Every structure is written in C-alpha cells, then in structure tokens.
Amino acid sequence: MNETCFSRRDFLKCAGALGVLPLSTIEIAFADPQKNFTFAYISDSHIQQIRGTEFVRNWDRGLIRAVAETNLLDPKPDFVMFGGDLAQLGKKEELDHGGEILSGLKYELHCVLGEHDYYLDLGEYWSKLYGPHYYSWDHKGVHFITLNSILTYDKWIHGPWPNDMQRMVEMAGLDNPNGSPFLVGEKQRTWLQKDLEKVGKDTPVVIFSHSPIQKIYKGWNFWTEDADEIQAMLKDYKDVTVVYGHVHQIQYNQIGNISFNAVMATAWPWPYPQSYAQAESHLPKLTIPMNRADPFFERDATGWQLIDLSNGRVAMRYNLYNNTNRTVAYNPATRQPEDKMYQSSAAQIAPQIHF
Amino acid sequence: MREKAVKTMCLMLFAGIVACAHVEAESVGSQVNFESVALMNGERPQGDSTLLGLPPVPYPENNPQTPEKIALGEKLFLDSRFSTTKEVSCSTCHLPEKAFTDSPLKVSEGIKKLTGTRNSPTVLNAAYATTLFLDGRSPTLEDQALHPFVNPVEMGLKDHQPILDIVRTDPDYVSAFKTVFGKSGDAVTMTEVTQAIASFERTKVAGDSPFDRWFYGGEEDALTDAQKRGYNLFVSEGRCVSCHLIEQTQALFTDNRFHNIGVGINQIQKDVPVIAGEFLKAEATASEVDVKVLSDKRTSELGRFAVSRGFDDLGSFRTPTLRNIAVTAPYMHDGSLKTLREVVVHYNNGGVTNEGDPVNDFLSGGIRPLNLSDKQVDDLVAFLEALTSPEFAQAVKSR
Numbered sequence: 001m002n003e004t005c006f007s008r009r010d011f012l013k014c015a016g017a018l019g020v021l022p023l024s025t026i027e028i029a030f031a032d033p034q035k036n037f038t039f040a041y042i043s044d045s046h047i048q049q050i051r052g053t054e055f056v057r058n059w060d061r062g063l064i065r066a067v068a069e070t071n072l073l074d075p076k077p078d079f080v081m082f083g084g085d086l087a088q089l090g091k092k093e094e095l096d097h098g099g100e101i102l103s104g105l106k107y108e109l110h111c112v113l114g115e116h117d118y119y120l121d122l123g124e125y126w127s128k129l130y131g132p133h134y135y136s137w138d139h140k141g142v143h144f145i146t147l148n149s150i151l152t153y154d155k156w157i158h159g160p161w162p163n164d165m166q167r168m169v170e171m172a173g174l175d176n177p178n179g180s181p182f183l184v185g186e187k188q189r190t191w192l193q194k195d196l197e198k199v200g201k202d203t204p205v206v207i208f209s210h211s212p213i214q215k216i217y218k219g220w221n222f223w224t225e226d227a228d229e230i231q232a233m234l235k236d237y238k239d240v241t242v243v244y245g246h247v248h249q250i251q252y253n254q255i256g257n258i259s260f261n262a263v264m265a266t267a268w269p270w271p272y273p274q275s276y277a278q279a280e281s282h283l284p285k286l287t288i289p290m291n292r293a294d295p296f297f298e299r300d301a302t303g304w305q306l307i308d309l310s311n312g313r314v315a316m317r318y319n320l321y322n323n324t325n326r327t328v329a330y331n332p333a334t335r336q337p338e339d340k341m342y343q344s345s346a347a348q349i350a351p352q353i354h355f
Numbered sequence: 356m357r358e359k360a361v362k363t364m365c366l367m368l369f370a371g372i373v374a375c376a377h378v379e380a381e382s383v384g385s386q387v388n389f390e391s392v393a394l395m396n397g398e399r400p401q402g403d404s405t406l407l408g409l410p411p412v413p414y415p416e417n418n419p420q421t422p423e424k425i426a427l428g429e430k431l432f433l434d435s436r437f438s439t440t441k442e443v444s445c446s447t448c449h450l451p452e453k454a455f456t457d458s459p460l461k462v463s464e465g466i467k468k469l470t471g472t473r474n475s476p477t478v479l480n481a482a483y484a485t486t487l488f489l490d491g492r493s494p495t496l497e498d499q500a501l502h503p504f505v506n507p508v509e510m511g512l513k514d515h516q517p518i519l520d521i522v523r524t525d526p527d528y529v530s531a532f533k534t535v536f537g538k539s540g541d542a543v544t545m546t547e548v549t550q551a552i553a554s555f556e557r558t559k560v561a562g563d564s565p566f567d568r569w570f571y572g573g574e575e576d577a578l579t580d581a582q583k584r585g586y587n588l589f590v591s592e593g594r595c596v597s598c599h600l601i602e603q604t605q606a607l608f609t610d611n612r613f614h615n616i617g618v619g620i621n622q623i624q625k626d627v628p629v630i631a632g633e634f635l636k637a638e639a640t641a642s643e644v645d646v647k648v649l650s651d652k653r654t655s656e657l658g659r660f661a662v663s664r665g666f667d668d669l670g671s672f673r674t675p676t677l678r679n680i681a682v683t684a685p686y687m688h689d690g691s692l693k694t695l696r697e698v699v700v701h702y703n704n705g706g707v708t709n710e711g712d713p714v715n716d717f718l719s720g721g722i723r724p725l726n727l728s729d730k731q732v733d734d735l736v737a738f739l740e741a742l743t744s745p746e747f748a749q750a751v752k753s754r
Contacts (some may be wrong), residue, residue: 325665
C-alpha cells in the first residue's frame with residue numbers, strides 16, 4: 001500500500017487510499033482552493049425496455065446505485081456528467097425511464113450523447129430532455145467542451161435501412177461489421193475551432209465525448225475517425241484532457257499534450273463472459289466472449305467515478321463494486337496519467353488463466 | 356515420522372473417496388479452495404476435529420491449544436461475575452443448547468434486559484471466521500472477546516479491571532492461570548483472559564450433519580429426496596452457494612464477505628446521507644464504533660460501512676454459516692425474519708421481504724429475483740434443515 005503521491009493535493013487521498021471511497025474523499029490542499037473542485041461521472045447505463053413498463057432490472061439497478069452513491073458525496077461535487085448511452089435502443093420509453101432515475105441526482109447534470117441514444121431518431125428526443133448535442137461552458141477557470149463524437153457518414157445514416165430501428169440495431173452491435181466508424185464531423189469541428197479561439201492557451205481544457213477521441217480499435221468502434229484532426233486543434237493548449245465513455249472499462253493514455261481517460265459503465269463491463277446466467281441475461285452478444293472477475297455479482301466490474309480537477313488535470317477515482325477502488329491521476333513528473341497502485345509492472349495482478 | 360506418513364495417506368484416501376462418491380460436487384467445482392486441499396494433505400494441527408465437512412481449525416501461533424487452557428476458557432465463558440449485575444456471561448447470548456445463540460430472541464439482551472441491535476451470531480465454527488462480529492469489526496476471536504465486557508448494552512463494565520481483579524484473586528483462577536500461562540498477579544492481563552476464551556471457542560466446531568454424511572460421507576440415504584432437491588437448488592437456481600460456500604472437501608457455508616441483502620437498511624434509506632455523514636464526521640475509535648452500532652439501531656443498519664467506510668459496504672453484513680440454522684431462529688442480522696421459509700422467500704423476491712416493497716438502492720449485485728416455485732422454496736428449506744449437527748438434533752425436535 002506504499003503509494004507514491006504525485007502532488008501535494010494527492011496527499012490526503014494517498015493517506016486514505018485503502019480501497020474504499022469515503023464520503024469525504026477530497027480535501028483541498030492546493031495553493032488556490034478557489035480553483036479546486038470535483039465532479040462525478042456516471043456513464044453507459046443502457047436502460048433497456050423489455051416490454052411495456054418492464055425494463056432490464058440489472059441495468060436499472062446499476063444506474064440507481066450510482067445515483068444514490070453520488071448523492072452521498074461530501075464535499076459535494078460541483079456537477080455530475082452523464083457520459084452517454086443512457087438508453088439501449090434510443091427509445092422514448094428508455095430515455096424517459098433513465099431520465100427519471102437520473103432526476104434523483106441532487107446536482108446540476110450535463111449529458112453526453114451516445115450512439116445508443118442517437119441512432120433511432122438521430123437524437124431528437126434526447127435533445128428534448130437534455131438540450132444541444134454539443135456545447136461548451138466555463139467553470140472555475142476550466143473550459144469544458146462536450147462533443148457529439150458518435151456521428152458517422154451521411155451515406156451510412158441514410159443508408160439502406162428498412163426502418164429507423166434497424167439502423168439503431170446495426171449501430172448498437174459492438175463488433176457488428178455492418179456498423180460504421182464514429183465521426184465528429186466537419187460541421188462540429190468548425191464549431192470547435194471557433195469555440196477554442198476564445199480560450200487562452202494556459203486555460204485547462206476538458207473534453208467530454210462518448211467515443212474516445214483517439215483510435216484504439218476500429219473493429220469495436222473504440223474509435224473516432226477524425227480523432228487526429230481534433231487532437232491537432234488542441235495541440236497548443238497546455239492542459240488538455242479527454243474523458244470518454246463507450247468502452248465500459250478503465251483505459252488511460254497520453255498523446256502529446258492530451259491525456260485520455262475512460263470511465264466505467266453502470267450496466268455491464270466490456271469484456272465479459274456469457275457464463276452464470278441461469279436466467280435470461282440481456283447481455284449483448286459479443287462474437288468473442290471474454291473474461292470477467294465475478295459474474296455472480298451483477299455489479300461486478302461496473303462502477304462510476306469521482307473526478308478531482310484541482311490543478312487543471314484530472315484525477316479519476318473509480319468506485320468499483322466488489323473490487324478494489326482505483327485512482328488514475330495525471331503525473332506531472334512523467335506527464336501522463338498513471339494508475340496510482342498498479343502502474344509499475346511489479347504491482348500488476350496477472351490475469352486469471354484457470355477457472 | 357511414520358505416524359505422520361500414515362495419517363497423510365489416510366487423508367488423501369479420504370479426499371479420494373469424496374471425489375469419487377459425488378458427481379454433484381462437480382457443479383460447485385469452481386469453488387474449490389486449493390489452499391484447503393493442500394492443508395488437508397498436510398499434518399493436521401493438534402486438537403483438530405475430524406468432523407465430516409470441516410477443514411482443520413486454524414490456530415494462531417501465539418495461542419496454541421492445551422486441554423487446561425480450553426477448560427479455563429470455558430470457565431471464563433460461563434462466568435457471570437464479569438458483568439455489572441453479575442448476571443450476564445458470554446453464554447447468556449451464546450447458549451450451548453441453542454447452538455451457541457440466544458434463540459428465540461430477535462436481538463440479544465445484556466444487563467438489566469438492555470437490548471442491542473443485532474441477532475446473536477453463533478460461536479460454532481467461529482474458529483474459521485476471518486473477521487468477527489456481523490460487521491467484521493474485530494479481526495480475531497481473541498480481540499472479539501474484549502468488547503462485550505465493556506459494551507453498555509451487553510456486560511456493561513466501564514473497563515476490564517473488575518475482570519482482572521477476579522482472575523488475579525479467585526483461587527481457582529489463580530491456580531488455572533498459573534498452570535496454563537505460568538503467570539500470576541499483575542502478569543495476568545486481558546491477553547491471557549481472551550486467549551483462554553478464544554481457545555475454548557476454537558473447540559466449538561460443528562460438522563457431521565446429514566448433509567455432510569451424504570455429500571462427504573457418501574451415505575445415500577442420509578438426506579430425504581426433498582433435501583437432495585434442495586441441495587440442487589442451493590447450488591444452482593437458488594444462487595445460495597455463491598456466498599454460502601460448499602467446497603469439494605469442506606463446507607463452512609460462508610464466503611467471509613459482506614453483502615447488502617436488503618435487510619434493515621431500507622428502514623433508514625432516505626436518511627442514509629445524514630446518518631452516514633454524521634457517523635464519518637464523528638471519526639469514532641474502534642471501541643466507540645462497537646458501542647455505537649449496538650446501541651443505535653439506525654447506525655447499526657449502516658453495517659460494514661461503519662468499519663470500512665466504503666460505499667460498497669453500505670447496509671452489508673458478514674455472510675453467516677448455515678450450519679445448525681434450524682436451531683437458531685429468528686434470522687438475519689436484526690432477527691427480523693422468523694422462519695427459514697421467510698428467509699428463502701426474501702431471497703426469492705430479490706432481497707425484498709414483502710413482495711412489492713422497494714428494492715434497496717445499495718443492494719448487492721448478487722441478489723436478484725429467483726422465480727422459484729413454492730415447492731422449490733420448500734425444498735430449499737428442507738435442505739437447510741439437513742445442516743444440523745447430531746449434538747443439536749434434539750434441540751430441533753424440542754422446538
């Protein structure tokens with residue numbers, strides 16, 4: 001448990017990092033306390049209607065629990081982000097049901113649009129609930145930008161689909177070869193360029209997107225086709241962080257000046273095995289099923305995060321059920337995000353190879 | 356040396372029989388604890404029982420068992436002079452004839468009939484527990500024994516001095532502590548007192564139930580058909596075995612973990628932010644926590660959270676053993692369920708006692724509706740009734 005503390009502001013977190021997330025997580029220990037704040041991040045709830053008023057219980061419970069726990073945070077976070085894929089198939093019923101659960105949050109809420117929210121009616125009903133698909137705002141000296149990164153080529157969107165639901169279903173499959181790579185698109189890139197013109201190069205910039213604004217794996221659409229162009233627009237800024245959902249797992253990366261951090265889902269983890277069902281599981285089918293820690297506990301390998309933004313860079317505290325909580329924070333010395341416990345290969349736990 | 360070799364061979368043979376006798380064991384194959392298999396093949400520690408279904412009892416290096424120490428521990432366990440009223444002993448809430456609980460009380464009664472917040476957990480097989488108390492706030496039997504003496508709703512002492520005064524002067528104790536620890540006068544401290552109590556408790560192991568004779572002993576007719584069907588449900592659709600472990604060589608029926616199963620916490624759900632917040636602000640010491648959770652029902656319902664302060668532990672309690680459960684009604688950490696059937700129905704409803712009541716926001720991810728039929732519920736109850744050790748069979752009949 002001998003963690004290295006990256007900076008003074010991490011001291012208290014290190015001191016208390018016993019794998020639990022106390023209500024009083026963040027004490028401010030930085031020079032200018034006015035600029036320190038936290039926000040919570042909940043993502044990928046995939047609320048799924050079975051029929052009528054019946055929804056998949058597992059996904060409901062994930063979002064309900066994240067909302068209930070977020071409400072316990074003290075000091076209170078300044079706001080909550082929802083990272084996209086509130087619904088499974090973009091249905092009005094699903095967005096309404098998910099919206100009702102999210103309405104339990106006691107904080108200001110900002111939302112990111114996910115492909116599961118979008119491809120039925122191209123984000124129309126979502127907009128009624130949560131407003132524009134992309135937007136920016138300033139908070140305590142940080143410039144926040146929310147992008148709609150799950151667009152794709154017009155040709156595909158208006159493609160040969162017999163109906164809107166077919167289009168939705170094709171995009172909902174993670175490894176579906178009939179899908180299409182995600183795209184921010186020219187219109188939004190022009191908007192972004194203009195938005196950034198007002199922002200000083202020393203101002204910390206935090207971008208929220210659903211898909212990663214980096215190219216990880218095209219086969220699963222862990223991908224944004226015009227990621228390179230967006231990264232280029234951000235290269236002159238001192239502190240840039242991209243926080244994305246979609247991948248349902250902890251990922252972090254550094255490309256030049258830009259830090260990338262992924263968030264957990266509240267619904268299910270990627271990857272997962274299809275074992276221990278005993279009842280219809282409603283887990284999406286994946287061509288290559290993979291390992292998961294403990295499928296008995298439906299919340300296992302899901303979670304939500306508390307993000308500390310006290311020096312313009314994020315420290316992600318992952319609240320993980322049935323697991324040791326993790327913190328991935330930017331390390332100014334190495335200039336990259338690092339896991340505070342498992343960064344060194346000696347500290348890493350070997351994958352399970354037998355059952 | 357020779358004796359050891361023979362012993363080891365017998366044990367291996369025994370393990371072999373188990374493996375062959377029951378194909379059903381394969382259905383819980385993923386639960387095999389390799390560590391315990393390795394232990395089985397090693398030398399068994401002194402004083403260990405050879406009861407079917409139990410692993411060797413683990414002993415701390417600094418507290419080896421001796422017959423004299425066990426006898427001293429039993430004397431201390433039964434002595435009611437260690438309470439303010441001289442009426443309450445360890446055995447008041449852990450009655451040997453009630454499988455070391457105080458059944459049928461919902462929650463335990465200490466001095467002056469003061470009640471705590473929790474249902475008395477059994478001492479039986481506590482020797483195997485990795486944490487003690489229902490929220491695991493104590494790491495060892497030795498440490499655990501310290502607390503009830505000085506809890507205001509249990510034995511009520513201000514500190515441990517009155518106990519030391521007695522054991523340092525009472526001639527029987529003076530001679531026993533001298534024999535067991537070679538100590539007398541001020542050299543006798545609570546360390547020796549609790550070591551003796553813990554040694555006694557480590558002898559209170561229970562196995563050899565009809566289930567053990569069937570599963571590990573290969574006695575085909577040790578269980579009824581309903582009990583066998585109940586076993587099959589226990590390890591499959593009932594989802595019981597994931598927390599109440601049955602392994603290939605032993606069954607302690609606990610994972611030693613903590614789970615929110617939807618009991619108690621619902622009563623404070625809307626106040627959790629306030630109660631949890633106040634609790635954390637108080638920054639209580641371990642002994643203050645001990646007092647608080649047993650004297651304030653609302654704080655008690657925070658469960659393991661009061662110890663770990665982790666969100667994941669809100670409203671969660673340690674998985675108890677199921678051995679001899681037919682003797683120890685009522686059930687759950689607060690004694691809120693009267694019968695085993697009510698318990699099974701609670702799980703069948705997905706962690707909800709009365710169908711239609713709200714599901715707790717912090718419910719463990721392992722708990723979900725099971726859709727078992729009434730007959731399946733009956734079969735599971737029948738199986739739970741097959742976990743009674745022979746020494747408590749009479750207690751069931753007299754209920």
